Amino acid sequence: MSEKDAMDQEEIYSKVLRAGRRTYFFDVRSTKAGDYYLTITESKKFTHDDGSFHYKKHKIYLYKEDFSAFRENVEEMMDYIISEKGSEVISERHQKDFKKEEEPSMNGQVKTSDSFTDVSFDDI
Numbered sequence: 001m002s003e004k005d006a007m008d009q010e011e012i013y014s015k016v017l018r019a020g021r022r023t024y025f026f027d028v029r030s031t032k033a034g035d036y037y038l039t040i041t042e043s044k045k046f047t048h049d050d051g052s053f054h055y056k057k058h059k060i061y062l063y064k065e066d067f068s069a070f071r072e073n074v075e076e077m078m079d080y081i082i083s084e085k086g087s088e089v090i091s092e093r094h095q096k097d098f099k100k101e102e103e104p105s106m107n108g109q110v111k112t113s114d115s116f117t118d119v120s121f122d123d124i
Contacts, residue, residue: 012036021045038062 013028025041040060047053062070 035064037064038067 011027012030015026017024017026021044023043023045025039025043027039027041028036029039030036038061040062042058043055044057045053045055
C-alpha cells in the first residue's frame, strides 16, 4: 500500500472552522488497530513585510478514553468565560482598524505605550 493510500485510509471525517487569521481543522482519523481518534489543528497565517506568508500549526490528539473529561473541561471553561465576561467580544485588538489608545501623561503631553521617558543618570 502506498503512503498516499495509507493517508487516505487514515482520514475518516473532517470539518473546518475559519476564524480570522486562524483556521481550525477537526479530523477523525483511524489508528492502525482501526479505532478512531480526533485531531484538532490550529493553523495561523503570518504575513511578512515583503508580502510572503507562512503558517504556524499546533495539533492536539484526542483519544476516545479522554473525550468525556475533555468535553467537561472545555464546557466548564467556556461557561466560566461567558458567565464572567458575557458573550460579546470586547477585545478591540481583533478589529482590523484597531489603534492603541494614547494616554495623557502628567505634564499634559500625549504618551503612547511605545513612548520612552528621558532619565538623567545625575538624578540617580
